[in-house]
Amino acid sequence: MGWSDARARAVLREVFxxxxxxxDPRVMLAGHLPEKPRGRCVVVxxxxxxxxMAQAVEAAWPDVDLxxxxxxxxxxxxxxxxxxxxxxxxPVPDANSELAARRILASVAGLGPDDMxxxxxxxxxxxxxxxxxxxxxxxDKQAINKALLASGATISExxxxxxxxxxxxxxxxxxxxxxARVVTLAISDVPGDDPxxxxxxxxxxxxxxxADARALLARFAITPAPAIAARLAQDADETPKxxxxxxxxxxxxxxxxxxxxxxxxxxRRAGLAPLILGxxxxxxxxxxxxVLAGIARSIASHGQPLAAPALLLSxxxxxxxIGAGGAGRGGRNTEFLLGLAVALQGxxxxxxIAGDTDGIDGTEDAAGAIVAPDTLARARAAGADPRGLLAxxxxxxxxxxxxxxxxxxxxxxNVNDIRAILxx
Amino acid sequence: MGWSDARARAVLREVFxxxxxxxDPRVMLAGHLPEKPRGRCVVVxxxxxxxxMAQAVEAAWPDVDLxxxxxxxxxxxxxxxxxxxxxxxxPVPDANSELAARRILASVAGLGPDDMxxxxxxxxxxxxxxxxxxxxxxxDKQAINKALLASGATISExxxxxxxxxxxxxxxxxxxxxxARVVTLAISDVPGDDPxxxxxxxxxxxxxxxADARALLARFAITPAPAIAARLAQDADETPKxxxxxxxxxxxxxxxxxxxxxxxxxxRRAGLAPLILGxxxxxxxxxxxxVLAGIARSIASHGQPLAAPALLLSxxxxxxxIGAGGAGRGGRNTEFLLGLAVALQGxxxxxxIAGDTDGIDGTEDAAGAIVAPDTLARARAAGADPRGLLAxxxxxxxxxxxxxxxxxxxxxxNVNDIRAILxx
Numbered sequence: 005m006g007w008s009d010a011r012a013r014a015v016l017r018e019v020f021x022x023x024x025x026x027x028d029p030r031v032m033l034a035g036h037l038p039e040k041p042r043g044r045c046v047v048v049x050x051x052x053x054x055x056x057m058a059q060a061v062e063a064a065w066p067d068v069d070l071x072x073x074x075x076x077x078x079x080x081x082x083x084x085x086x087x088x089x090x091x092x093x094x095p096v097p098d099a100n101s102e103l104a105a106r107r108i109l110a111s112v113a114g115l116g117p118d119d120m121x122x123x124x125x126x127x128x129x130x131x132x133x134x135x136x137x138x139x140x141x142x143x144d145k146q147a148i149n150k151a152l153l154a155s156g157a158t159i160s161e162x163x164x165x166x167x168x169x170x171x172x173x174x175x176x177x178x179x180x181x182x183x184a185r186v187v188t189l190a191i192s193d194v195p196g197d198d199p200x201x202x203x204x205x206x207x208x209x210x211x212x213x214x215a216d217a218r219a220l221l222a223r224f225a226i227t228p229a230p231a232i233a234a235r236l237a238q239d240a241d242e243t244p245k246x247x248x249x250x251x252x253x254x255x256x257x258x259x260x261x262x263x264x265x266x267x268x269x270x271x272r273r274a275g276l277a278p279l280i281l282g283x284x285x286x287x288x289x290x291x292x293x294x295v296l297a298g299i300a301r302s303i304a305s306h307g308q309p310l311a312a313p314a315l316l317l318s319x320x321x322x323x324x325x326i327g328a329g330g331a332g333r334g335g336r337n338t339e340f341l342l343g344l345a346v347a348l349q350g351x352x353x354x355x356x357i358a359g360d361t362d363g364i365d366g367t368e369d370a371a372g373a374i375v376a377p378d379t380l381a382r383a384r385a386a387g388a389d390p391r392g393l394l395a396x397x398x399x400x401x402x403x404x405x406x407x408x409x410x411x412x413x414x415x416x417x418n419v420n421d422i423r424a425i426l427x428x
Numbered sequence: 429m430g431w432s433d434a435r436a437r438a439v440l441r442e443v444f445x446x447x448x449x450x451x452d453p454r455v456m457l458a459g460h461l462p463e464k465p466r467g468r469c470v471v472v473x474x475x476x477x478x479x480x481m482a483q484a485v486e487a488a489w490p491d492v493d494l495x496x497x498x499x500x501x502x503x504x505x506x507x508x509x510x511x512x513x514x515x516x517x518x519p520v521p522d523a524n525s526e527l528a529a530r531r532i533l534a535s536v537a538g539l540g541p542d543d544m545x546x547x548x549x550x551x552x553x554x555x556x557x558x559x560x561x562x563x564x565x566x567x568d569k570q571a572i573n574k575a576l577l578a579s580g581a582t583i584s585e586x587x588x589x590x591x592x593x594x595x596x597x598x599x600x601x602x603x604x605x606x607x608a609r610v611v612t613l614a615i616s617d618v619p620g621d622d623p624x625x626x627x628x629x630x631x632x633x634x635x636x637x638x639a640d641a642r643a644l645l646a647r648f649a650i651t652p653a654p655a656i657a658a659r660l661a662q663d664a665d666e667t668p669k670x671x672x673x674x675x676x677x678x679x680x681x682x683x684x685x686x687x688x689x690x691x692x693x694x695x696r697r698a699g700l701a702p703l704i705l706g707x708x709x710x711x712x713x714x715x716x717x718x719v720l721a722g723i724a725r726s727i728a729s730h731g732q733p734l735a736a737p738a739l740l741l742s743x744x745x746x747x748x749x750i751g752a753g754g755a756g757r758g759g760r761n762t763e764f765l766l767g768l769a770v771a772l773q774g775x776x777x778x779x780x781i782a783g784d785t786d787g788i789d790g791t792e793d794a795a796g797a798i799v800a801p802d803t804l805a806r807a808r809a810a811g812a813d814p815r816g817l818l819a820x821x822x823x824x825x826x827x828x829x830x831x832x833x834x835x836x837x838x839x840x841x842n843v844n845d846i847r848a849i850l851x852x
Binding site: 156158195196261279280281282283284285286287288291292294295296297298299301302305306308309318320347349391 | 620685704705706707712723726729773815
């Protein structure tokens, strides 16, 4: 098989780092910028990557008349010179979320047709930039969000209601910027990469209506507070519909699929045949480990779904469901990896890496970890019980004990998780 | 995309039936028979398919001097003329298991070099044909089996101990048949298809030793009953080792991988590109549904891991873990399918079938079921709540309510489950 432990680990780390770099605005945003505007350029934006995206715009356009304001999560700011960076709260909006939204709307008012609004949108933007429609409060919106969550409504159903309670979402930011050209550069962390879903689509037409929102609340038997009911009862202040917003264009600059494609390229350069299973795989983390272990074994024993040496790639977010026993330390990627290692039982010739592209696997100081054929044996030798730690959701401790955590530091971007299994 | 509901369902049923036929001894055993023996042919065997395999031998060799005895599970007997069929208990052996083992050992004694022993081995054979070594009882063996199960020992570790407590397993049946030629025809229902694992390998050399068995019990801190300890303390009556049993050959006539290959052929004939993910995928049934839904979506949206129209195939056994809420009706295949349908949320153009190749998905009268894009909508229209029934492990009721159960009747063979997802 010819694959040493050191070589396998180095290739996996290279694959992961390549995927993260493909989602890093500092690396790739410049290549997606439109032609420079003739007039002014107002940069606005919201999301966990908003500040680093603004920084990348400043670096790429040193000679453009840039101004504007982006809002990111507390702790995600980076130094900028011309574009102001605000910080607000995620996942629950705070007063800064509302202040940022008001100031962003104000910043795009009164522009001319030669001006450009550059909107930098990434995950988390919906909470970080939140402006209730006239007559509503953030508390009103939070109450109805809670009721929708409990009802089992899908994300697109919740977004229909949200957009009709907002003064900035569902395309309203783009509408406010007319007649200036609006160019949105977006990073997707949502399954399906729907532009209308990322940050609730402030620059994207909204196919849903007030009537749809009313019908949804009726279907889920939700009785809204009087202020919400009054807002939804009128049909005049409708969101921009598909076909409108002709002055606005949308470019996806980083998605889970793009990161996986970059990872696949790194695999090929290392002599591995890549197979991308999907960019939005979901499910319980440890069970994902068991299922993918079965596919890896099949590559090793039958050459199916493809012949070794191969790299099995997937993206998306798995879930850790905490039972009555409570949780130890460890995020969804390390739990996936421990589930994988337990299912593989030391199978020779199989290594894996998994990590969150934002550099933070859960609440801990690691992006993820690496699994090798001797992971379980070394863990036991270090006094760590693999099955016990898996049951206790304490996968972090196991990989910490054997020195196999992967630490990148916060990357300030996010295209969800990357999982790569090397079958030599 | 040109796939009608009726066409998709018909193709999926054809794929499943083709997989089952590839594992049916009545269809394919004859093609695996060796040259007819010059002398007598004693047919022995154990497993859930032993009777139907014996029937197939009789049909294929009307002119051979056949005699012998096979043992199958209660209810799995079929009419035979020359080979006797006994029935015993599974998964816990009974007195008939021991009687069958004694009579089978006696039937292969005293044969000559021109005679042949044809051993028909399939899943369940370990319990159905059980003979404790001299000085031990079935109760002794059951007690140590229980302790090993509780210890977390792997299947191969448990088999090491079992083979050294048995008078027929671990190659001893083949040793007893010498100098007659021994030809084993086997159906595999174990991950990895290891001949030494199916029915504990009565005709296959055993690489493990009494010393290994003693070390295992010590490692797992199991103190065996005095009779067991005395048996394991001696090294004289060792199992046949690799390199011995030169008079015995082994042919795998049906495996999960062979059934999947046949299913892939049916897919190609229907114009679908097949992708076999693996023949031994494991994990929680509903989570397997969520994970494979993500792969199916990726085929539909990105053409990865392959372009549509495609058929995603997998084998192996999933698991249904019953929580505190108890269980409704439904086996692992219908639970997988309901998990898949809930994750797909009515996604257009995707259908699926899953079933147990033995025709019995759990304890119910169905092999499995079919999922279509309108499965959830039709279930709700029929008054069935998909998420509620999934939580209650009552998937059978949902597919029963909408008439989408797949019923084949008991097939008398078993190469585990077949799952096929059609992305049009």
